Amino acid sequence: MGEVSEILKVFVGRTNGFxxxxxxxxxxxxxxxxxxxxxxxxxxxxxxNTLTKRNDALEAMVIALKEETIATARALSTRIEELEGKLALC
Incomplete structure (x- = not known):
């Protein structure tokens, strides 16, 4: 029984290292x-951060394009009214 006890002590000592x-x-x-x-x-x-900056830039571009589109639509509307007036005189 002593041998088993000694072997067990050696084994436990080695597993402690592991x-x-x-x-x-x-x-x-x-x-x-x-x-x-x-x-x-x-x-x-x-x-x-990079995507946020790009998103902010795109939003600014969209706003600018919307404003430009509105201004163009107003100018065209005015021109159409002028041409309709001239057409009515003919």
């Missing part, structure tokens, strides 16, 4: 994951 390596590996993986998450978050933030 447990330590496993803990170190877990810590390494967690740190790597956290670093990757931080980098991905930085990229996403940068992309969001």
């Amino acid at each position: 447990d330590s390596i496993e803990d170190q590996l877990k810590d390494f993986v967690l740190e790597s994951h956290e670093t990757n998450v931080d980098k991905v978050q930085e990229v996403l933030n940068s992309m969001r």
